Amino acid sequence: MADWHPISGGITAPKGYKAAGIAAGLKPSGALDLALIYSEMEAIAAGVFTTSQVRAACVDYCRQRLESKLSARAILCNSGQANAATGRQGTEDALESAQLLAQNLGIAPESVLLASTGVIGQRIPMDALRNAMPTLAGSISEAGGEEAAHAILTTDLVPKTIALETTIGGRSVRIGGMAKGSGMIHPNMATMLAFVTCDAAVSPHLWQDMVARSADKSFNQVTVDGDTSTNDTLLAFANGQSRTPAIKENSPEASKLEEMLTATCQHLAKAIARDGEGATCLLEIQVQGAADDAAARQIARTIAGSSLVKSAVFGRDPNWGRIAAAAGRAGIAFDANYLQIQLGEFLLMDNGQPLEFDREAASEYMQQAARGEYLQNDTVCIQVRVGNGPGEGMAWGCDLSYDYVKINAEYTT
Structure with a gap:
């Protein structure tokens, strides 16, 4: 505490x-x-x-x-x-x-x-x-x-x-x-x-x-x-x-x-x-099991920064493949056979194997996180485990909405 x-x-x-x-x-x-x-x-x-x-x-x-x-x-x-x-x-x-x-x-x-x-x-x-x-x-x-x-x-x-x-x-x-x-x-x-x-x-x-x-x-x-x-x-x-x-x-x-x-x-x-431009929810990435904290933070940053992951969150699409792909291209070595991915309470992949899950309920979880009142229940949490190492880290981002393009297309005009 x-x-x-x-x-x-x-x-x-x-x-x-x-x-x-x-x-x-x-x-x-x-x-x-x-x-x-x-x-x-x-x-x-x-x-x-x-x-x-x-x-x-x-x-x-x-x-x-x-x-x-x-x-x-x-x-x-x-x-x-x-x-x-x-x-x-x-x-x-x-x-x-x-x-x-x-x-x-x-x-x-x-x-x-x-x-x-x-x-x-x-x-x-x-x-x-x-x-x-x-x-x-x-x-x-x-x-x-x-x-x-x-x-x-x-x-x-x-x-x-x-x-x-x-x-x-x-x-x-x-x-x-x-x-x-x-x-x-x-x-x-x-x-x-x-x-x-x-x-x-x-x-x-x-x-x-x-x-x-x-x-x-x-x-x-x-x-x-x-x-x-x-x-x-x-x-x-x-x-x-x-x-x-x-x-x-x-x-x-x-x-x-x-x-x-x-x-x-x-x-x-x-x-x-x-408060990201056009955002509807906060995205929190938690990574565990890396070789060290720096490696875990790198993987978390890559997932949080993925345009495909961010777009999927905006669309309330529990497309875990995009999360796995982002983790894999983070430049950090890990054994994909240990990869585990969880969205909120929904376990999507474990030990490198895809799992059956309630897609409608997982989508609803992201929908509920869409911003209602500032700072209240607006976080989509993605948990990733890449092995059994001591490294852990977090990163934060937001979804990528249509409004982001609109805001920045007209920034100086």
């Missing part, structure tokens, strides 16, 4: 954090489009970024900042323009954005990190950003997390937030998180932004290691459509304001904190997959 519990407050639930979200005029719709996360004191900062060779200016900016300074106080995120593939001017816009926020907050520019999301090839409307910066800086509060979570959205249907609390060293420790993502979602990372705040005291290198490992078990295990982006960013702060003793590597306290961090990231990752 998890040694933590959910609490309210989202990104500002941990001690020492404030946030804000405003409508700066970056989106033609007039929706909230500029977000700020702020730590009242310098926080240890860690990041995981897209592996794409075409990167947004904010990604290169953050990577360079974190190479020289493993701490920060603020994250500025604009929504509507990716500021990717915008050349030298895009880089200059990013630098000016950090400087403007620093001036308005009274902090060093080196303490500002950046994120952007929106249409690739579009610069940030700097006049609007300049005019909005005093309002944004003046709006931060402990209650500002909800507005900030809305301000980072693009095609998302819902904001994605979480906060968890545990006890370490006799003191309360909290982690808060928020994320956005709905399309162009695939491992390494995905078209997603995720921000995490924590009030534990952790060394810079231990925090970076924790964040990277948590990303591997969450954001790098989620797929919607097989496309990664230019802007994928996970930024995480730890400011030490819980006043716990410093958490040391290979300690029970470190294990507990990392497990809670992973749970936070997995919640956000599943929320992204659940």
Whole structure:
């Protein structure tokens, strides 16, 4: 049983954090489009970024900042323009954005990190950003997390937030998180932004290691459509304001904190997959029996990312052959004579042999998972066993509907 519990407050639930979200005029719709996360004191900062060779200016900016300074106080995120593939001017816009926020907050520019999301090839409307910066800086509060979570959205249907609390060293420790993502979602990372705040005291290198490992078990295990982006960013702060003793590597306290961090990231990752463009249900792939966890995660990712599997789920077709084929092409060696496939409670294949099952009932299981109310009974679970090894892993995705094509066919028009 998890040694933590959910609490309210989202990104500002941990001690020492404030946030804000405003409508700066970056989106033609007039929706909230500029977000700020702020730590009242310098926080240890860690990041995981897209592996794409075409990167947004904010990604290169953050990577360079974190190479020289493993701490920060603020994250500025604009929504509507990716500021990717915008050349030298895009880089200059990013630098000016950090400087403007620093001036308005009274902090060093080196303490500002950046994120952007929106249409690739579009610069940030700097006049609007300049005019909005005093309002944004003046709006931060402990209650500002909800507005900030809305301000980072693009095609998302819902904001994605979480906060968890545990006890370490006799003191309360909290982690808060928020994320956005709905399309162009695939491992390494995905078209997603995720921000995490924590009030534990952790060394810079231990925090970076924790964040990277948590990303591997969450954001790098989620797929919607097989496309990664230019802007994928996970930024995480730890400011030490819980006043716990410093958490040391290979300690029970470190294990507990990392497990809670992973749970936070997995919640956000599943929320992204659940909100996939055009999706009607969440798809969870559980793989066991592989040689190691990395192999199991690879098989799970391949199944979750299969267009044929995703289409079958949308059609409520229990076509287990597509699952077997996806597992077989994952690039992981296993003996097909041990292959077992289960859909919900329906065992479809065992020891490499197809089984008789109630196809109508299995189809109804997937139909029932089709989204009714957000976060309620909307998960299609596929369990796969490939042998007797100790490796296990999970991945998350969604079905592939007609609406996905419609949304992306008209994205810029």
